Amino acid sequence: MKKFTQTAAVIGMAAASSLSAQSLFDLAPDDGETESLPLSYTAGVTFGYDGNPTPALSSDDEALYAQAYIGASFLANGPQTTTNFGAQVGVIHYFDNLDAPGVEVDDTTGTASLYLNWTHRTSERLRFVSQNFAAYELEPDYSTGYQAQRQTGNYLRWSSNNAVGYRWSERTGTYSGVKLDGISFDDVVNGDRTTVTLFSDFRYQLSERTVATLSYRHADTSASGNVSDATNQFILGGLEHRFNQRSTGVLRVGAQIRDVENGRSSNSPYVEGSFRTAINSQLSLRSYVRYGVEDFQRNVAAPPVIVIIGNNVFLQSRSAVYANTDTLRLGLTADYSVSQDLVLSGGINYAALNYNDLQVGNLANSIDDEFLNVFVGLSLRVTDNVSVNARYNLEDLTSDVDARGYDRNRFSIGASTRF
Numbered sequence: 001m002k003k004f005t006q007t008a009a010v011i012g013m014a015a016a017s018s019l020s021a022q023s024l025f026d027l028a029p030d031d032g033e034t035e036s037l038p039l040s041y042t043a044g045v046t047f048g049y050d051g052n053p054t055p056a057l058s059s060d061d062e063a064l065y066a067q068a069y070i071g072a073s074f075l076a077n078g079p080q081t082t083t084n085f086g087a088q089v090g091v092i093h094y095f096d097n098l099d100a101p102g103v104e105v106d107d108t109t110g111t112a113s114l115y116l117n118w119t120h121r122t123s124e125r126l127r128f129v130s131q132n133f134a135a136y137e138l139e140p141d142y143s144t145g146y147q148a149q150r151q152t153g154n155y156l157r158w159s160s161n162n163a164v165g166y167r168w169s170e171r172t173g174t175y176s177g178v179k180l181d182g183i184s185f186d187d188v189v190n191g192d193r194t195t196v197t198l199f200s201d202f203r204y205q206l207s208e209r210t211v212a213t214l215s216y217r218h219a220d221t222s223a224s225g226n227v228s229d230a231t232n233q234f235i236l237g238g239l240e241h242r243f244n245q246r247s248t249g250v251l252r253v254g255a256q257i258r259d260v261e262n263g264r265s266s267n268s269p270y271v272e273g274s275f276r277t278a279i280n281s282q283l284s285l286r287s288y289v290r291y292g293v294e295d296f297q298r299n300v301a302a303p304p305v306i307v308i309i310g311n312n313v314f315l316q317s318r319s320a321v322y323a324n325t326d327t328l329r330l331g332l333t334a335d336y337s338v339s340q341d342l343v344l345s346g347g348i349n350y351a352a353l354n355y356n357d358l359q360v361g362n363l364a365n366s367i368d369d370e371f372l373n374v375f376v377g378l379s380l381r382v383t384d385n386v387s388v389n390a391r392y393n394l395e396d397l398t399s400d401v402d403a404r405g406y407d408r409n410r411f412s413i414g415a416s417t418r419f
Contacts, residue, residue: 037075041419042088044069048412054098054105055397055406056152056301063096067414069111084117092138105152112136125167129177134158142331142349142373150395150408151301153187163199176200183296190321190360191299192224213238215252221295227321228261228359230295234270247277256292263323264357268293287332294327300355300367302404320361326354341381349373363401372396386417
């Protein structure tokens with residue numbers, strides 16, 4: 001599903017503190033644009049085929065669908081203040097009935113997203129940063145780690161990251177603040193989570209292009225229902241390096257100290273990193289990696305099974321919530337400009353998840369999942385402000401749980417305009 005949102009949350013605040021060659025840190029909310037952009041609007045429509053629109057129900061029903069959306073964006077880049085705003089609303093309609101035995105699924109659903117980023121540089125030493133985001137959506141954003149497969153209904157995810165950056169000397173600085181984020185599902189029991197994270201970075205400029213970081217984070221996660229809360233502490237050391245004007249890398253490694261209420265506490269390694277480069281004027285690449293124990297991805301749903309007791313037939317649901325989910329996530333996206341009018345794109349997201357320490361539910365004490373998402377697409381500009389696009393997406397989930405695994409193929413073609 002096309003989104004109008006920015007998903008830099010794949011590596012937490014590492015993306016927010018990407019390095020520039022001239023300063024100790026550059027916390028501008030949009031490092032892709034240096035000039036102000038006036039208020040502009042986008043609109044589009046997409047028609048597609050979905051080979052498995054409700055994989056969580058294991059229904060294997062195929063369906064045709066249509067999507068329409070309209071959005072707006074604005075960027076004001078001043079000497080002291082940068083403001084970046086965007087919003088989108090849309091609707092998705094499936095032309096075929098998506099209901100499965102015992103479960104009703106909406107054929108039509110709305111979507112919406114909003115982001116507001118703000119940076120104010122009071123002086124050469126002091127700056128304030130606020131990055132805010134919310135999305136009500138149907139398809140998961142696999143790079144962020146909030147879930148590993150399409151659910152039956154929409155979900156709301158949001159984040160507000162507010163921080164203060166201060167340069168103590170030419171080489172040293174700090175970046176500290178609080179991040180609030182959460183997720184709420186329409187149709188997933190015990191899936192809601194809210195996290196409050198206090199963080200502080202100590203930053204030291206090793207060279208004109210390299211900054212060393214020492215980070216501490218304290219995150220408290222509250223869960224819904226009878227699912228236990230959790231506390232995580234992260235102690236990380238890292239490097240941020242600009243290889244050249246077109247290539248930047250961020251890497252942080254360290255320890256995650258985890259305490260789960262009524263669950264198993266643990267100490268484990270934690271890694272997060274990103275790399276982005278424009279190899280030439282035509283080809284650009286973006287990648288990320290993250291390994292750690294996730295709090296938002298603790299729910300597992302499996303297709304229901306038929307239970308016969310005497311002459312009665314029942315449909316028994318299967319689901320579980322685990323205290324810990326050890327997760328590795330990798331991703332790579334590429335864009336290639338064949339010409340000024342034609343752009344090819346492709347990418348891959350991979351996740352390996354080990355759910356362990358069962359707390360609620362009727363599944364095994366430990367479950368391993370592997371998820372793969374691959375996509376290719378193209379965008380062709382036919383006039384100054386109208387483009388046509390096409391996309392193919394493959395999802396594949398393998399799991400220890402019978403019938404939970406699935407594959408899903410989607411094709412779409414559409415048109416969009418900017419004015």
